[in-house]
Amino acid sequence: MTQASLFDGLCQLLGERYVQRGAAGLSVLSDKHRQYHGQVQAIVRPGCTAEVAAVVRLCGEHDAPLVVQGGNTGLMAGATPDASGRSVLVLLERLNQVREVDTDNDTLTVEAGCILAHVQQVARQAGRLFPLSLGAEGSCTIGGNLGTNAGGTAVLRYGNVRELTLGLEVVTADGEIWNGLRGLRKDNTGYDLRDLFIGSEGTLGIITAATLKLFALPRSRCTAYVAFASLTDAVRMLSHARDGLGAGLTGFELLSRECLALLKEQFADSVLPFAELHDPWYALIELSSNQAQPLAQAQFEHVLAGALETELISDAVIAQSLAQSEAMWQLRENMSEAQGRAGRNMKHDISLPVSRIAAFVDHTGALLQQQFPGVRHFTFGHLGDGNLHYNVAHPIGQSVEAHMANYAALSQCVHDSVQAHGGSISAEHGIGQRKRELLPRYKSAVELDLMRRIKQALDPRGLLNPGKVLPLEAP
Incomplete structure (x- = not known):
């Protein structure tokens, strides 16, 4: 089957208005920081879950990979297609409906394309709180938040998005629809598929809706x-x-x-x-x-x-x-924004046991000054849940370019120290493309094998967000 027949088929499914060809320079084909750039056969904007499922089935017939994108605010290029030009980019911006507000059950069911700030507003209008809050809340979407298991500033009390989610609706790699939108706080009927899809960055299925927890508004x-x-x-x-x-x-x-x-x-x-x-x-x-x-x-x-x-x-x-x-x-x-204005720096989204944070910062700071004299540390983050943004800027007098040339070596020092102190190299930003090849150094062979077996079981043809999360295997 030809690319032309796939494009025509997508137009027939969704209408020509909601299908376009990929073209160089489109913002949706690059990550937020414009470091990764891709090409696609087509960009589609389905308007409902049934249309998402139909797109998945059609792409399967054409052996075309699918990349799903929400607000494109991620920091790991997890929603950026590769350069092969084979993929179809699925934008979920039209899946933006609030399906149900249930204040007796304290739940809110919304579609994946809903902007986080809008979800917060809907909850407030119902006299409730949806506590997920992060800097990109004016443009990030619930689907993206779920895909990366977003954290934010209120994790200490309310937990990350996995703890805030009761149920999901997911389109599988075969184009089937799993309706798991259950507003249940107790459901012990088998494997927890919900938690499997949350944080999988679109590599196991396409999340199209979610049932979220609501809380009382603080007085x-x-x-x-x-x-x-x-x-x-x-x-x-x-x-x-x-x-x-x-x-x-x-x-x-x-x-x-x-x-x-x-x-x-x-x-x-x-x-x-x-x-x-x-x-x-x-x-x-x-x-x-x-x-x-x-x-x-x-x-x-x-x-x-x-x-x-x-x-x-x-x-x-x-x-x-x-x-x-x-x-x-x-x-x-x-x-x-302050860091962006001051120039690029090396960002590390890490987590540690709270009891090890002081030792980590002292040890890592001394190590970096020994190996990269003069680098400046801009450390901030969510101390309550052990999530640090451990960012390292260029020494005064050195160019940003010269500093960034040391990215691989410096970041390895940071990540090795994280592991030595019992931490994780990714806390709330995910893996995407940027950290994909780091995993074999910091995850056991058993863990990676289990991840690959799950991917193979749910997406045997590897068509969902290829090249993300899992390290590429040598040919």
């Missing part, structure tokens, strides 16, 4: 920036805050002094919580509570006062209004 919110003399104190403060605030501890976001200085440099109008950055580490801490604001504020201040008395923290600035709280969070959300 109160308390936010503060605190300063630490050491990272060890920050870890101890996390335990102190958990003990004092319990399940209400929603956020514990770590930023180094270098991060806050960069924010001030790149966002001149920003007001830092502290006039002088005397301490090396800072954290944004948030309590969300069902108590009235005065009671929650008193509890929050009591916990911080105890930390000051025992010298766990050296200073604290508490938000006195919603506007101040939002300004504090905006500083944290601006970190990625």
